[in-house]
Amino acid sequence: MKIYCHAHIYDSDATAFIEDNGKIVFVGSDDEAFQYDGEKVDLKGKYVYPGFNDSHMHVVNYGKSLKNVLLTEHTSSLKGMLEELKKHVKIGQWLIGRGWNHDYFQDVQRFPTREDLDSVSQDVPIVITRTCGHVCVANSKAIELANINGQEVNGGSYDVETGLFRENATFLMYDALPQPTVKDIKEYILLAQEKLNSYGITSVQSDDFLSATSNYKEALQALEELQQEHQLTIRIYEQSQFLDLESLKEFISNGYHTGVGDEYFKIGPLKMLGDGSLGARTALLSKPYYDAPDIIGIPVYSQEELNAMFEYAHHHDMQIAIHAIGDGILDWVLDAYEKVLKDYPKEDHRHGVVHCQITRADQLEKFKDMHLHAYVQSLFIDYDNHIIHQRVDPNTAKTSYNFKTLYETTSLSNGSDCPVEEPVVLKGIQLAVTRTSLDGTGPYLPEQALTVKEAIDSYTKDGAYASFEENIKGQIKAGMYCDFVVLNQDILKTDKNCIKDIQVLQTYIGGKKVYENSSL
DSSP, X not given: OEEEESOEETTSSOOEEEEETTEEXXXXXXXXXXXXXXXXXXXXXXXXXXXXXXXXXXXXXXXXHHHSEEOGGGOSOHHHHHHHHHTTOOTTXXXXXXXXXXXXXXXXXXXXXXXXXXXXXXXXXXXXXETTSSEEEEOHHHHXXXXXXXXXOXXXXXXXXXXXXXXXXXXXXXXXXXXXXXXXXXXXXXXXXXXXXXXXXXXXXXXXXXXXXXXXXXHHHHHHHHHHTTOOSSEEEEEEEOSSHHHHHHHHHTTOOTTOBOSSEEEEEEEEEOOOOTTTTOSOOSSOXXXXXXXXXXXXXXXXXXXXXXXXXXXXXXXXXXXXOSHHHHHHHHHHHHXXXXXXXXXXXXXXXXXXXXXXXXXXXXXXXXXXXXXXXXXXXXXXXXXXXXXXXXXXXXTSSOHHHHHHHSEEEEOOXXXXXXXXXXXXXXXXXXXXXXXXXXXXXXXXXXXXXXXHXXXXXXXXXXXXXXXXXXXXXXXXXXXXXXXXXXXXXXXXXXXXXXXXXXXXXXXXXXXXXXXX
C-alpha cells in the first residue's frame, strides 16, 4: 500500500490518494490518508492528473518509425530532405523514411518522385512515406525488387513513372520490404511505450495489426507475449484492422472480439480505413477539392463492402471504429451505420469515426442521432489551419473540425494518430483550446474550441469511455487503476498559449513509476 500525499489533484479538493494492488482505494486529505499504514510518497505540491489516454494511434508503427529515418525535421525543402536521406544510405539495406510533407517544401511545390530518390541512390532500395501515412514514394531499385508489373489495386492507385503509391497501393511496396519478426515487433512496442510514458501516456487505443507486417498474427503474437511477460507499461486497447471480411471472420472464429484480454492488452473495435488524408488530397470529398477541381479523393472500400464488414462485426460483439476524413466517405460510413443499427438495434454500441475532419451540418446531426463516438486529433489543427481553406469550399470549412459540437452532442475523445503526429498530449490540449497553430495561424472557428477542462477530459475519462473502461480508469477515484501523471504546473491555471510548455515530471501505471524526468 502506498500513500501519495501533498498533491494538487485534478478535479478534486483532495490532496492525497492511496494505492493498493494497482488500484486507488482512497482519495481524501493528507490527514485522512495518514490514518492508513503504508509507504508515504510525497508529491511535494505538484499537480496530479489521470494518466493520459491517446484514443487513436499506432504503437507498432511509432516504434518502427523511431528506428527508421525520421524526416519530420527535414521537410522544409525537397533538397534538404534528399540530403538527409543520403546520410543514411547503406549498401545492402533498404532505406526507409517517414515524415516528409510536400506542403512545407520551400523550393518546390510537389511530391517527391522516383527520379528524386534515384538521385540519392540507384543501388539501394528507398521507400519514404508521407507524414500522413497515406502516400509513399519509391525509387527505381525498390520498384524493381517489389516486382511491380501493372497489378490492379482496389482502394488505391500508383504510378510507376513517378514512383508514387497512394492508399491501398502502398502495400505493393510495404509487402516488398524486409518483414519484421515477432522479436522485432516486440522491440518496436517497447521503444514506443518508453516515449509514450515520457508524455504522461498510460493508455492507448492503437491500430497495430497491419502496421509492421502484412500478417496480423505476428503483431498479435508480439502484443500477447509482452502482455504475458508483464513488459507492458501502457494499457493497449487494440483497434483491430482488417482489409477484408474473410480475415475478420477468421479472427472472430479464433475467439477474439471486443473486450477479450486483460487490463494491459485487450481487443477493441474492428478498425477500418475509409479514405485517405486531406494533405495528400486522398480523403474522399463529396465534391472536388477547392484547389484541385480534377481531384475528389480515394475510397478504400465500396458501400457494399462497408455494409458487409459493419454487419458482421456488429453481429459478433465487435465495436467498430473507421477512419473517415472527407465528407464524401463519411456519407458512406453513416449510411452503413444507419443500416446496421436500423436492422439490428443496439443501445450501447459505441461505434465511432476516427478523425471527423471534413463534416457537414447534416452529418453532425446523424452523429448525434446514432450516438456515434468521435475520435478526434486536435493536434492536426497545427498543420491543417494552413490548408483547410485551400482544400474545401468556405461553407464546408465552417462545419469542419467541429469538435465542440461533437463534444456537446455525442461523445468525443482525443488522440494523436502517432506517428502522423508526435503524441504530445499537452500540445494537443492547447490546440483544442486555442484552435491556433503554434506559428500563430488561426484561430480556426474559435467557437469550436473546447474548454481547458473539456480538453483534459478528452484525453482522460472520455478516452476511457471510448473503450468501455470509464469505470476502471480515466479519473483519480477509488476503484480506478492507479494510473496518473505528475506535472510541474496546473493546466487549468496556465496561460492557454503556454500549456504545451508544461513539463511531465513522473508517470505511474498501476502505482508503478514508469517514467521520471531526469532533466529537471
